[in-house]
Every structure is written in C-alpha cells, then in structure tokens.
Amino acid sequence: MSSRTKSRKRAVDALYAAELRDAMATDLLEETKQSVIDHQNQDEIFDFANDLVQGVLANQLEIDALLESVSQNWPLERMPAVDRAILRVATYELAFANETPAQVVISEAVALASELSTDDSSTFVNGVLAAIAATRKPI
Numbered sequence: 001m002s003s004r005t006k007s008r009k010r011a012v013d014a015l016y017a018a019e020l021r022d023a024m025a026t027d028l029l030e031e032t033k034q035s036v037i038d039h040q041n042q043d044e045i046f047d048f049a050n051d052l053v054q055g056v057l058a059n060q061l062e063i064d065a066l067l068e069s070v071s072q073n074w075p076l077e078r079m080p081a082v083d084r085a086i087l088r089v090a091t092y093e094l095a096f097a098n099e100t101p102a103q104v105v106i107s108e109a110v111a112l113a114s115e116l117s118t119d120d121s122s123t124f125v126n127g128v129l130a131a132i133a134a135t136r137k138p139i
Helices: 003-021 025-035 042-058 060-070 081-097 102-116 121-134
Strands: none
Touching: 003 025, 003 042, 003 081, 003 102, 025 042, 042 060, 042 081, 060 081, 060 121, 081 102, 081 121, 102 121
16 A cells, blocks of 8 residues: 555544544544554655645635535535545545645545445546546646
C-alpha cells in the first residue's frame, strides 16, 4: 500500500471519527499520529493526511454542495457516515487539489468504500465521483 493510499485512509478515518464523536478531525489525526508505534514513513503519511483533512474542512461547504448536486435523491445526511468521509476527501482532491489524476482519486475512493462500507457503496462512490470528475478543469 502506497503512502498516499495510507494517507487517504487516515484522513477518512479522522473525518469519520470526528463526525461520530463531535470532535475536531485534526485533533483526532494528531492523537492517532502520537499513538503510532512504528514511526517509519509516518511523517509523510500524516503530513498528507493532514493536508487532506485541512482541505476538506476549509472547503466543506463547497464540497458538500457539490456532492449534493451530483448525488441525486441522496442527500448527505442519508449517506452512511463513512461514505460521506470518503466522498469529501475524494471531492477535495478532485475539485480543489488537482494534483492527482482523477482516475487515481476515484480508484482509491472506491477501494476504501469496498473495504470500509456497505456492499453498494463502492458503486455509489464511483458514480458520484465520476460525475464530479467530469466537471474537473484540466490542469
């Protein structure tokens, strides 16, 4: 698993836990970083995870509006919390970061949905992110 993949999972975990615990995702990410015993390569992983979390938090209103606009008949509050976290991280990367190819962002998000959420989530996440990617401006 690449360090970017691990970073995305850490970011999703922090955003998901923050929503469930009504806490700050950045604080939870820092707590997790402090509790990691094997520090090999962890600074790079947590630095990118922190960038993703900060990006989501700074742009959450726009991210949520974009998600609502493409996920027809599925308001955010109706989605599983883990799907919201996955979609927010991936939407941030697609719509605001623009440094990773859309196919990579979507593939990683679908893999996370397959691993962490319901049987139907990977298909749903793929469809929502493909619609967002179709509106992405070329770099």
